[in-house]
Amino acid sequence: MSDTIGFLLNDTARMFRRDFNARTRDSGITALQSRVLTYLARYPGIRQGPLAELIEVEPITLSRMIDRLEEGGLVERRADPTDRRAWQLYLTTQAEPLLDHLRQTARAVVAEATEGMSEAEREMLSELVERVRANLSRRECQKEKETI
Template identity: 70%
Template sequence: MSETLGFLLNDTARLFRRAFNARTKGSGVTALQWRLMIYLRRHEGIRQGPLAELIEVEPITLSRMVDRLAEAGLMERRADPTDRRAWLLYLTPHAQQLLNSIAPTTDALVAEATEGLSAAEIDQLTRLVERVRGNLSRRICPKQVGKQEIA
């Protein structure tokens, strides 16, 4: 029996997370925390609410994750100069170093996952999965946070 596309994508993502977590166990960073830091690197200075929407977790879940990353010296909250009730999120230099040090591990994981595929096949697979993601993510997102686009 052939698997459905949704099952294959979900199972592949699960296996990626498992492999990532096994390879980065010593770093103290989980796959979900890595994902959060990658999104934050792309959108530094974002508020917690829009970031929770981007990574699709509940705001309270994100708040706990940010607390843990802040305690580990990987993220910091700064007061929003336009709204004193809000906080803006930034990666610390230590987080930037950690992301850079783990990048070869993620590159090796992708290489292992795409073993036997040609460069053209990898490019095509990437483009097709991006299209599927785009089709599924057609929802209203905050248009701007400060001067940065969020889409």
Template identity: 55%
Template sequence: MKDSVGFLINDTARLYRRTLDGNIRDLGMTSLQWRTVARLRREPGMRQSELADLLEVEPITLSRMIDRLADAGMVCRKPDPNDRRAWNLYLTDKTDGLIRQLEIEAKRVEDRALGGLNEAEREQLAGLVERVRANLSRKESIDA
């Protein structure tokens, strides 16, 4: 029996995450924390509720993780000027060196995952996966 594309993508993502977690454990980070930091780097000032939705975690789970990152001096919360009840999240300068280390580890995992593929195959794979993601993103926006 041949595995479906959905199963292959999901299982590959699971293995990718597990490998990344193993590589960054010594840095004191998990893949979820790394995804959080990476997202805040791309979109500083995001609300906690928006970030929880994007990361597909429960708001309380994210809140606890943000608490730990804030206690470590890596994230700060600032009041949202448009909503007194909301907090916007920002990275601190303390994350700069850590992000560089995380990017190195992420590149190692990517190189391992794509081992044996030439540059053209890597680009083709990235393009195909991007199209699949775009298809699913459009579907979600239509269903919402």
């Protein structure tokens, strides 16, 4: 029996997370927390609601995670100047070296996962997975428009 592409992608992502978490255990940062930090580096000042949507967690789950990251000195909340009920999220300078370490760890996991592949094969794999993601993203956006 051949596994479906969805099963293979999901199982591979699970294995990536497991390996990443094992390598970052000493830092106290999980793969999900690393995603949060990465998105904050990409989108400084993002609000918690949109960030929760990006990483696909409930807002209360993200709020607790931000609490822990803030207690660790990695993230800070700042009042949103356009909405006094909202908070914008930013990385602290203390987060930068950790984020560099997390990026190096992610590169090491990818290198191990793609061992034995040529550079052209790695690029093709990346392009194909990106196309799958784009197709699903368009479909998701289309469904959202249909429900409005």
